[in-house]
Every structure is written in structure tokens, then in C-alpha cells.
Amino acid sequence: MSASTSGQQPKHFVAHRAHLISVATLELHSSAAYASLWGSERLTQPRASLSPSKFSENRFEEFREADAYASKEKPVTTSIVPIINGDIDDPKCVGGDYPFGNLAPLTDGTLAQAKPDHFYGTCPKQLNRQIRNELSDHIIPSTQDDLPMMPNFFLEAKGPDGSLAVGTRQACYDGALGTRGMHSLCSYQQDKSTDNNAYTFTSTYHGGTLKLYTTHVTETSGSGCHPEYFMTQLKGCSMTSDPETFRQGASAYRNARDWAKEKRDEFIRLANERQSEAQSQHHSAASEVAVTLEDSDVSAVFxxxxxxxxxxxxxxxxxxxxxxxxxxxxxxxxxxxxxxxxxxxxxxxxxxxxxx
Incomplete structure (x- = not known):
């Protein structure tokens, strides 16, 4: 995202109902607090891949050295982020560093297209083609339609000289787009209002610190009102301090990533089932009409x-x-x-x- 556009984001986001809130202000935003409390146990679950036998002290020192030499944003994404990611089950579901040019504008169209450094989504073929076509500008980020869709886990990284404030606002923007897509798929072919639950995660990495956030949407009353997107911090870890802190941060990151995939898969499965049921009902109704017409023709013959x-x-x-x-x-x-x-x-x- 360009620096000129990023500088305009705070006022623009407030005008269009996208909010960034901190843990200290959660009591002022009960709906956002509710959305953030789901994962305290899930985030802290240990990962076998990060046990001392799998992630040794030497491996941690390699990570800390890579962080020390990453003077720009690009080295952070190429040398540090892969260590935090660990093994990836399906590389085709990973994307990043290209603009979300296919998505409808989140606000009034004046904000630059989002361009996350790193995100996780789903292979398009997993979702019914008709659904993909109907929800394209909410769930398919790129005009190259074989790239991952339905992103709901994002990472924005900055080098030591990069702006943490800019990275946080970019994460807020990413999260709002991901949340809108998840809600569109969740409510496909049904009149479903928001439930104040978060199904999208964002993260930032800057100066050795990893922060995790959730994003959820709420509805506002009154005609002409826009949805409100709330981004809430879940956890923050100084990844370069010691091996145990790194394990805590990387575990939370990977657990949140896995949970985001579970929600994507669930929403896709339910949407496919609703579409299949609707198709069956349509064929059944068409068959009944055909039988009625056939009976009418036979009666006419008699x-x-x-x-x-x-x-x-x-x-x-x-x-x-x-x-x-x-x-x-x-x-x-x-x-x-x-x-x-x-x-x-x-x-x-x-x-x-x-x-x-």
C-alpha cells in the first residue's frame, strides 16, 4: 500500500466505520470484547512442531540472527516469516504481495487496493462455481482466478525502519475485507445477520514483535448505515527474547491460522450444501411442472x-x-x-x- 494513501487511512476508516481498538478500551466495546474472548485456550495449545526436540535452541538463534539482519520489509517476509509459519500443508492456499484488484471497494472507492504481505485462503475449486460467480467481488481477491480465495488470515510485516502504525492500519484493512467475504459466504442464500463472532485473523510483525488480532463485523441500525468492522488484539509476543517466548508466539500464530482454515472449510461446506439443496428443489419443481403439463396433454388427447x-x-x-x-x-x-x-x-x- 502506498505511503500517501496509508497516511489518509485513519480518518478515512473512521468515516466509513472501520475501527481499531486496543485491549484497554475493550470495556467500552462489549461486542468487540465478546469476539476476542473465544480463543484464549485454543491459542495456547502446544504444537508438536515447536517442541524443544523439533525447534531447538540453535534454530531459535538462527531466527534471531535473521531478524537482526532484516533491514527492510522484503527480508522480513522472505527469511523471518517462513520460520514463524513452519510447515505449510498446501502451498496453493498461500498468497501475498499482489493487489486485491477483484474485490469491491470497502468504502467509497478512494482507498488504494489492499496488498497483504502474506495471507491464507482456499483453492477456488473447493467452492461451487455458481457461488464463486455470485460472490466474486467479495471472496476472490485477484483477477487471476486460480489464486487463493476467501482469505481470512493475514500478516503485515515491516522492517526496522518501517512504520508500525502503517502496518497496523494495513492489517485493519485486510481484516475488514476478509471479514466481509466470510460474512457474505456465511449468509449465502439465507437471511443471516451478524453474530458478533470473529472468523478472520490478522497479524503484524515489526522489530521482533508479533501481534495477533481478530476482526469481526457488526450491523448498525438505521437506513443508509454501513457495517462496522472491529479489530481487536488477542496477543503480542517479543519473538526474539527467548526460545519459550518464540514458541508461545508461533504457537498462537499457527493455532489461529488452523482455526481460520476450519472456519473457511465449514462456511464453504455449508454454502455448497445450500446450493445443492436449492438445485435439487429447482429440479424437483421443474419435474412436477413437466408431469403436470404431460398429464394435461394426455387429458386433451382423451x-x-x-x-x-x-x-x-x-x-x-x-x-x-x-x-x-x-x-x-x-x-x-x-x-x-x-x-x-x-x-x-x-x-x-x-x-x-x-x-x-
Whole structure:
């Protein structure tokens, strides 16, 4: 993110309802406090990959040396962040250092596109294509559609001379975009309001200190109001102080990352199920309409056949009557048996006017 744009962020964020709050002010923001209390136990769970047998003192010294020589932001992301990350199950779900050019503006369009240093998302093929198309500008960050989608875990890193304030605001921006996407997927095909729970994590690394945050969204009352995005700090660790502190910070980071993946997978599964159910209902309704139309056509055929039968019956009856009439007419014209008519009789009748 450019320095000129970053300098305008605080006032811009306040105007558009994106808030950064600290632990000291949680009592003033009960909804944000509620969202931050979920993970105290989950974050502190030990990781086998960070046990003393797996992450030795020598490994810690290598990390501290890398931090000391990382004078700029780039070395931090290439030499320090991979140690904090540890082994990654699916590299295709990791992205960073490119602009989120496909996402709809979070505010009024004047804020520069987000460009997280590091983030975790999901392979696009895991989500139904129709859902991806409908929610594209909320869940697919890049115009290159084979890159990870649904990012909900972010890291912004700064070198020793970099601004922690800028990095924190960038993390706030990342978290708001991730939260909006998660909420859009969670509420897909259902009227679901916000629940004040956080499903997005952000982190910053600066000067050897790792900080973890959650971001959640709340709804505001009244027409024309925008959603409010709250970013709340969960934990902070001085990663270069000693091996145990490093283990605590890296464990919290990796546990939060795993939990973020669990929520992504859950939301994707539920959205796919709703889409599949909607498709089944649509096909079922279409089949019922087709059956109704087919029954109507069959009835029409039978009705037409009945009409033809009636018409044929009347025509046959008329033909029978006509035939009988013709027979009777012919019988009336035939002479009676045993009666003889001669020409003389006819002449006599004509002369006398009476029979002879």
C-alpha cells in the first residue's frame, strides 16, 4: 500500500466505520470484547512442531540472527516469516504481495487496493462455481482466478525502519475485507445477520514483535448505515527474547491460522450444501411442472378422442337412418304381387273416367 494513501487511512476508516481498538478500551466495546474472548485456550495449545526436540535452541538463534539482519520489509517476509509459519500443508492456499484488484471497494472507492504481505485462503475449486460467480467481488481477491480465495488470515510485516502504525492500519484493512467475504459466504442464500463472532485473523510483525488480532463485523441500525468492522488484539509476543517466548508466539500464530482454515472449510461446506439443496428443489419443481403439463396433454388427447367418438356415433346414426329411409322408399314403389295392369285398362280409364 502506498505511503500517501496509508497516511489518509485513519480518518478515512473512521468515516466509513472501520475501527481499531486496543485491549484497554475493550470495556467500552462489549461486542468487540465478546469476539476476542473465544480463543484464549485454543491459542495456547502446544504444537508438536515447536517442541524443544523439533525447534531447538540453535534454530531459535538462527531466527534471531535473521531478524537482526532484516533491514527492510522484503527480508522480513522472505527469511523471518517462513520460520514463524513452519510447515505449510498446501502451498496453493498461500498468497501475498499482489493487489486485491477483484474485490469491491470497502468504502467509497478512494482507498488504494489492499496488498497483504502474506495471507491464507482456499483453492477456488473447493467452492461451487455458481457461488464463486455470485460472490466474486467479495471472496476472490485477484483477477487471476486460480489464486487463493476467501482469505481470512493475514500478516503485515515491516522492517526496522518501517512504520508500525502503517502496518497496523494495513492489517485493519485486510481484516475488514476478509471479514466481509466470510460474512457474505456465511449468509449465502439465507437471511443471516451478524453474530458478533470473529472468523478472520490478522497479524503484524515489526522489530521482533508479533501481534495477533481478530476482526469481526457488526450491523448498525438505521437506513443508509454501513457495517462496522472491529479489530481487536488477542496477543503480542517479543519473538526474539527467548526460545519459550518464540514458541508461545508461533504457537498462537499457527493455532489461529488452523482455526481460520476450519472456519473457511465449514462456511464453504455449508454454502455448497445450500446450493445443492436449492438445485435439487429447482429440479424437483421443474419435474412436477413437466408431469403436470404431460398429464394435461394426455387429458386433451382423451378429450379429443371422446369428441371424435361422439361425432362418429352421430354420423353413423345418421347414415343408418338414411339407409333405412331409402329402403322404405324403394319398397313403396314396387307393385303388389298378383295385380296386373294393362294398357287397355289405362286407356279405358282415360276414356270413361272410371274403371270398366
Amino acid at each position: 378429450d379429443e378422442a371422446e369428441d371424435l367418438d361422439v361425432q362418429w356415433s352421430f354420423e353413423a346414426l345418421a347414415e343408418d337412418v338414411e339407409e333405412e329411409t331409402q329402403i322404405l322408399s324403394r319398397n313403396l314403389k314396387k307393385p303388389r304381387v298378383g295385380v296386373r295392369v294393362s294398357s287397355g285398362d289405362i286407356a279405358g280409364n282415360k276414356t270413361t273416367g272410371r274403371p270398366s
